[in-house]
Amino acid sequence: xxxxxxxxxxxxxxxxxxxxxxxxxxxxxxxxxxxxxxxxxxxxxxxxxxxxxxxxxxxxxxxxxxxxxxxxxxxxxxxxxxxxxxxxxxxxxxxxxxxxxxxxxxxxxxxxxxxxxxxxxxxxxxxxxxxxxxxxxxxxxxxxxxxxxxxxxxxxxxxxxxxxxxxxxxxxxxxxxxxxxxxxxxxxxxxxxxxxxxxxxxxxxxxxxxxxxxxxxxxxxxxxxxxxxxxxxxxxxxxxxxxxxxxxxxxxx
Amino acid sequence: xxxxxxxxxxxxxxxxxxxxxxxxxxxxxxxxxxxxxxxxxxxxxxxxxxxxxxxxxxxxxxxxxxxxxxxxxxxxxxxxxxxxxxxxxxxxxxxxxxxxxxxxxxxxxxxxxxxxxxxxxxxxxxxxxxxxxxxxxxxxxxxxxxxxxxxxxxxxxxxxxxxxxxxxxxxxxxxxxxxxxxxxxxxxxxxxxxxxxxxxxxxxxxxxxxxxxxxxxxxxxxxxxxxxxxxxxxxxxxxxxxxxxxxxxxxxxxxxxxxxxxxxxxxxxxxxxxxxxxxxxxxxxxxx
Numbered sequence: 001x002x003x004x005x006x007x008x009x010x011x012x013x014x015x016x017x018x019x020x021x022x023x024x025x026x027x028x029x030x031x032x033x034x035x036x037x038x039x040x041x042x043x044x045x046x047x048x049x050x051x052x053x054x055x056x057x058x059x060x061x062x063x064x065x066x067x068x069x070x071x072x073x074x075x076x077x078x079x080x081x082x083x084x085x086x087x088x089x090x091x092x093x094x095x096x097x098x099x100x101x102x103x104x105x106x107x108x109x110x111x112x113x114x115x116x117x118x119x120x121x122x123x124x125x126x127x128x129x130x131x132x133x134x135x136x137x138x139x140x141x142x143x144x145x146x147x148x149x150x151x152x153x154x155x156x157x158x159x160x161x162x163x164x165x166x167x168x169x170x171x172x173x174x175x176x177x178x179x180x181x182x183x184x185x186x187x188x189x190x191x192x193x194x195x196x197x198x199x200x201x202x203x204x205x206x207x208x209x210x211x212x213x214x215x216x217x218x219x220x221x222x223x224x225x226x227x228x229x230x231x232x233x234x235x236x237x238x239x240x241x242x243x244x245x246x247x248x249x250x251x252x253x
Numbered sequence: 254x255x256x257x258x259x260x261x262x263x264x265x266x267x268x269x270x271x272x273x274x275x276x277x278x279x280x281x282x283x284x285x286x287x288x289x290x291x292x293x294x295x296x297x298x299x300x301x302x303x304x305x306x307x308x309x310x311x312x313x314x315x316x317x318x319x320x321x322x323x324x325x326x327x328x329x330x331x332x333x334x335x336x337x338x339x340x341x342x343x344x345x346x347x348x349x350x351x352x353x354x355x356x357x358x359x360x361x362x363x364x365x366x367x368x369x370x371x372x373x374x375x376x377x378x379x380x381x382x383x384x385x386x387x388x389x390x391x392x393x394x395x396x397x398x399x400x401x402x403x404x405x406x407x408x409x410x411x412x413x414x415x416x417x418x419x420x421x422x423x424x425x426x427x428x429x430x431x432x433x434x435x436x437x438x439x440x441x442x443x444x445x446x447x448x449x450x451x452x453x454x455x456x457x458x459x460x461x462x463x464x465x466x467x468x469x470x471x472x473x474x475x476x477x478x479x480x481x482x483x484x485x486x487x488x489x490x491x492x493x494x495x496x497x498x499x500x501x502x503x504x505x506x507x508x509x510x511x512x513x514x515x516x517x518x519x520x521x522x523x524x525x526x527x528x529x530x531x532x533x534x535x536x537x538x539x540x541x
Contacts (some may be wrong), residue, residue, distance in 0.1 A: 052429055075446065076432030088427040090420055101420050105432035107413045 001064045003028045003188040004049070004080070004157050009058030010212075011041075011048050018044050020212040022058070026157070031179065031189040032044040033199040033220070037232055043085050044119035048158045050082035053077050062157070077105045079156035083163060087142040089149070091135030095126055098134050098145055102152030112129070112152070119148035122178055140171035147178060157188045164195045176202045196233050200224045208232070258385035261383075265391030265460060267498020268398040271491035272453035274482060275401065276446040278490045282422035282478070283442035286342045288351035290329055291450055292472020293360075297449020298322035298462035300360060301371045311372045315455040322451015323444045325356070329509045330443035335436065336392075353468065357365025360465035368462035390459045396455055398491055401449055405487050418442060450475075470514065474501075477521045483530055 002025040011019040018041045020229055026032045034141055049055040051072035060067045062078055070078070090098050099119055103112055111245070117228040120127035131139060136147055143163050150158055164172040172195065180202060182188055193199035200206055202219040208216035208229055216228055223229050273291055280288045288294075301321025307412075333348045339492025374393050377388040409415040419437045421428040429435050444509035454471070461467070474497050497517060504516040 047266045050430070052489050071434070072429050073434050074431040076430075082430050084401055084427070087423060088430060090427060092423050093420075101416065101428075101433075104417055104420075106415070160390065187311070252303065 001028075002026055002061070003063060004190065005029075005061040005064075006045075006049060006060075007059040007061070009045070009048060009055070009060070010029075011053065011056060014224070018212050019048070022209070022212070022214055024187055024207050024214060024217070026190055028188055029183060029186060030205065031183050031191060031203045033193055033206040034209050035088060035193055035196040035199055035206055035223075035229070035233075038194065039211070041212040042094040042209055043161055046082060046161050046192055047084075049075075050080060052082065052084075062074035073105060076153055079154060081150035081153045081158050083146045083150045083156040083158060083160040085161035085165070087139075087146040089134040089142050089145050090136075091133065093134055093135070094107040094131055095145055096130040096135055096186075098149055098151050099126075102149035106152075106154060109242055115152050115154075119151050122151070122181060123148055123149070140167050140175070143167065143175055145170075147175070148184075151182070155187050157190065158182065159190045161192045162194060163191070164193060164198055171197055196229065199223065238251070255385050255506075256360075257383055259387055259506050260499075261391060262502040262505075263389045263498035264495060265388070265394050265498070266457075266501060267495035268391075268394040268491075269453050269457045269494070270462075270470065270474045270478045270497045271494025272398050272401060272541065273471060274478025274490035274494045275405065275487045276450040277475055277479035278482060278484060279405075279442050279446040279449075280485050281484050282343060283418050284334075284342075284345075284439045285417050286334070286346045287349070287426070287476075288329070288334075288443070288446065289346065289349045289476075290468075291446070291475055292470070293353045293356040293387065293468035294322050294325050294329075294447045294450045295454030295471055295475075296360060296463065296465065296468035297325040297356060298447075298454035299458050299467075300364060300369070300465075302455035302458060303364075303371060303463055306371055308324060311374055314371070315374070315452065319448045319452035321450030322454065326443040326445075326447020326450065327440060329447070330440050334443070335440070338436075351486025353472070357466055364465055366465060368464045369458070370462055371458040374456070375457040379383075388460060390456070393456055394453070397453065398494075402491055405445075405449075409487075414441070421432055425448075440477060473521065474517060477517070480521075480524050480529070 005025040008016065008021050009019055009022045010130055022045060023150065026161060034045065036042055044053065048055055051070060053070065055064055062080060067075065092102065099116060100112055103115060126144055129141065133140065137145060163175050167175065175200060179189055191199050200223055203220045204221055206217065206223045207214050216223065216226060259377065268273045273295055277287065278293050288404050298318035298321055302314045302318030309317060326329050329352050333352050334345050335416035337345050337348055373390040375389045377389050379388045418441065419432045420433060425435055442525055475494065477497050478494035479490045481496055484491030500520055501513050506521040508516065
């Protein structure tokens, strides 16, 4: 039974349809990447699966269970954690407070020490900066923090939205390495990336999303050599963006 | 003119404005909107206490005022603000103006236009200091404001629910991502804000009476207090409230009581133009 299965998911902003009947699944312990150009609907897809946006049409199953009536908090409680685009850390709070808020849904489950320790083992840099305000961290450190915060929620499935955006190649390497360690710890991972070739190196399988539809899928090996993928990525160039701070949340004062 | 008397008056009315200002700040921090029915929530609390006082001792009646204010705040959120969640903050803010008119009109229908009084919490003659008199109820007002400051600060900094609300204030989207029920927190913010406003509205009745329309001016003065505090800090809004109290009471004694409101609201205009970000130099970039 897949850890996460999405069937016929559609989404529109007003009359603009951005997702049109998307189907994909991720098996337990897999890393699956959703690649696609700008505007393909990748971020919307993750936000609907995580219920940051409302699920209006389609089905999302977690280990075979329908989640149609779940709120965003319910999804977090069921172990589906989103690491959003642009990190979205709590800039005015310390690193450690950010991590503790990641444990919000599990606040009655005893002490946080062991959870913090697990994050700090994976990202020793965060331990060094635990008292620092999250807003003062570098882009890469904020990405570590965003992943660490999701780890505090005891994820079974982690959705990551463009974790490599705006990071140096070395930092991308470290983040990807952390993701593969997380997988070894039993976390199922869905990775949305524009940096398709970095994502395909890490992932077991991938889907190619274009203008709201899945237009291709297969093993990472096959996708990396797929003519459509090569056309999409080599034809329209990879847009890496340059926003290293990237913490400005949408619609915040 | 007795300066000390003006100071006493300033502190006592200023505490009321300060708590109402804190009510604005709590709602604004967590939801991003301004609740213009804030003053009328104080009025609801005051009349809640007046009604409850027919059956309960004064202290309990004032607590009842807080409960009424809290319920009114919650209903305001559930019935008016939340249903408009997809219309944006501006529409949600405008509906609070409508709610304020509805509350005021309801109060007028039920209670008429005459003023209502309550017994003070502590019976006794005002304290006389150097020719100025300080009613005991004024001490209660200042004390309750101080107590609310300590309690609210502890709540937002120390409890998990309070921290979750603060997280909504910093980044609502991210708060949702970690599994905080953002709608529940907004409802809680309206409830807490209504409760503290209702309480202070009730406690000021022995000094200032309760009338169906006193919420309008009170709400505007609390709004000035909140602006003075940068609309972000409970403590600063309370300080802002006391400042408004000082302006008002000194304007009344040195210029004219008939112009005191004009001067206070003139201050609002000046503030909105000159320092819309509050008296402190905190900028958004320093907060984030």
